[in-house]
Amino acid sequence: HLVFQVSESDRLSYVGNNFGSGVMKCNSLCRYFVGVLNQDSGQMEVYNAEIFNMQPLLAQLGSIVVPMSVLMTAPVQPPLQSSACWVLFETVSVEQEQASWVLLHCLQLSPCSVPLQMDLCIEAFGTSRQKRALSSRRMNAVGSDVLSSAVTKAATNVIDAKGVTALIQDMAQDDVQNISVFLPPCNEDADKPENVYKFEDILSPAEYEALRVPAAAFANITAEELAKKSEDRSHCCFVLEELKFLPAEERSRDHKARCLWFLDTLIKFSYLKVIKKKHPMGPECPHIISRKLMKNFTSLTYNNGSVQNLISASMKAKIAAYVIALALHINNFQTDLTLLQNDLKLQESRMLDIARALRLRISKAKGLPGLENDSNHKLGTLSLPLPVPKAPGGQRKRKKMN
Numbered sequence: 160h161l162v163f164q165v166s167e168s169d170r171l172s173y174v175g176n177n178f179g180s181g182v183m184k185c186n187s188l189c190r191y192f193v194g195v196l197n198q199d200s201g202q203m204e205v206y207n208a209e210i211f212n213m214q215p216l217l218a219q220l221g222s223i224v225v226p227m228s229v230l231m232t233a234p235v236q237p238p239l240q241s242s243a244c245w246v247l248f249e250t251v252s253v254e255q256e257q258a259s260w261v262l263l264h265c266l267q268l269s270p271c272s273v274p275l276q277m278d279l280c281i282e283a284f285g286t287s288r289q290k291r292a293l294s295s296r297r298m299n300a301v302g303s304d305v306l307s308s309a310v311t312k313a314a315t316n317v318i319d320a321k322g323v324t325a326l327i328q329d330m331a332q333d334d335v336q337n338i339s340v341f342l343p344p345c346n347e348d349a350d351k352p353e354n355v356y357k358f359e360d361i362l363s364p365a366e367y368e369a370l371r372v373p374a375a376a377f378a379n380i381t382a383e384e385l386a387k388k389s390e391d392r393s394h395c396c397f398v399l400e401e402l403k404f405l406p407a408e409e410r411s412r413d414h415k416a417r418c419l420w421f422l423d424t425l426i427k428f429s430y431l432k433v434i435k436k437k438h439p440m441g442p443e444c445p446h447i448i449s450r451k452l453m454k455n456f457t458s459l460t461y462n463n464g465s466v467q468n469l470i471s472a473s474m475k476a477k478i479a480a481y482v483i484a485l486a487l488h489i490n491n492f493q494t495d496l497t498l499l500q501n502d503l504k505l506q507e508s509r510m511l512d513i514a515r516a517l518r519l520r521i522s523k524a525k526g527l528p529g530l531e532n533d534s535n536h537k538l539g540t541l542s543l544p545l546p547v548p549k550a551p552g553g554q555r556k557r558k559k560m561n
Contacts, residue, residue, distance in 0.1 A: 164211040171283055175211030215283060341477035342516060343484045352492040352541045355518070356484040362421060369445035370417040377402060377416035395502035398423045401489060418489050421448070422482055426502050428452050429478045434468035456481075479503050479513050487541050495524065497536040511537065518545040 164175045191208040281289045349355045362370075380388075380402060389399050398419045406412045424440055431439060434457060438449050456478050457468040470478075482503065486494040500510040511521060517539075524536035 162209070162211075164213070166213065171279060172216040173213040174216055175213040177209060177211065215280060341473060342480045345518070347545060349543070352543060353488070355541060355543075355545065356487065358488055361481060361485050361488070362418075366421075366445075366447055366451060367417060369447045370420055371413070373443055373445065374413070374417040374420040377420055378405070378413050380405075394423050395426045397426075397486065397495070397498045397502050400498065415489060418485060422485050422489070424448065425452070425456075425478055425482055425485075428456065429470065429475050429503055431470055434470070475503075475505075476509070476513060479505060479510065480517060483514060483517055483519075483539065487539075492541040494539055495536055496521070496539045497524070500537075507537070514539045516548065517541070518548060520546060 162177045164177075166173045191210060192205050193208040194203045194205050196203045278293060281293050285293065343356045344360045346355055346357065385399070385402055388394055388402075392399075394402075401415070401419055405415055424444060428440060434453065438444060438446075440449060440452065453468055456470065456474050458471050458474055460467050460469045479499075482499060483494065483496070486499060496510055496514055497507070500507055503510070514521060514537075519539035519541055522538050522540065524538050
């Protein structure tokens with residue numbers, strides 16, 4: 160005879176039967192018994208028993224119970240002409256004692272019912288790993304309404320204590336201080352532009368002297384060599400442009416050649432990501448310059464069991480700041496920011512943020528040699544008195560949304 164067995168616990172209900180494909184494969188030649196011990200009399204009563212494979216019940220349709228395996232096979236989209244879901248339900252034809260599939264209609268499932276039922280099933284029958292993940296997710300879950308109310312209350316208390324204007328000023332000052340860490344030392348009380356960012360803070364006397372030998376190639380360059388370098392693009396565009404206007408006076412020519420050689424090396428150094436060589440800029444680069452680049456323009460990182468020198472985004476911004484400061488000394492404290500931006504491979508907004516942090520005045524290029532008809536180039540000018548520092552991005556215009 161066919162038997163359904165139903166049992167309940169505090170969390171779930173279970174059902175089993177002795178027919179169909181889900182029945183346990185037990186030896187039909189064996190009989191099973193259950194013994195019940197009477198503790199008062201010390202005698203055991205033995206009863207006939209049958210083994211059932213109990214399955215959890217997770218949803219209910221009238222008097223029919225739908226197990227989890229049914230919910231897992233439910234289609235994602237409901238029928239077009241009905242708001243209810245169609246599910247496949249495994250039932251049994253009692254007359255034929257074999258499994259068949261039928262479609263049941265009008266099972267209403269809320270959006271959260273399936274995830275909740277999955278959690279209950281994992282809690283009851285999941286593996287240890289699934290249970291740990293479920294427990295961790297429940298512990299880390301915070302109600303959105305609770306979090307929102309807590310944030311709103313904290314923000315209200317801060318605003319009431321300091322005021323909106325003071326908070327905006329603090330945020331702007333914090334942004335300026337964060338980016339100023341990567342800028343050359345600034346002398347705000349300088350009486351001349353050349354004293355705002357002192358040349359000695361960019362290149363020390365020893366470093367400047369070490370550049371004499373490698374920079375001689377720039378100081379003695381001929382028109383044919385310059386044309387070949389321009390064709391090969393072996394140096395950055397800013398340097399190639401400035402080499403066209405080297406002074407005739409020997410001392411000034413040597414000074415500009417040294418500055419251009421170091422600026423070109425600094426820009427090429429910014430292209431690297433992880434420094435793996437002891438002399439990344441080649442043997443022609445003086446040891447004191449290589450040490451300066453590694454010490455001042457890289458950050459240490461630990462990877463694969465070893466310490467490496469990395470040129471991070473912040474270090475690249477620092478290189479850009481020193482490049483701009485050196486270009487100002489080369490070009491009488493007015494320089495083409497767009498040319499440097501292209502050489503450094505930075506976005507224009509990032510380059511302008513760094514220029515404003517350096518207290519430069521930004522304008523469009525007009526009337527400069529080679530830029531008379533180019534209004535897309537941005538010029539940076541260092542002049543006194545220095546403008547008030549502003550937070551990065553404070554002067555950008557927001558795009559209109561259609």
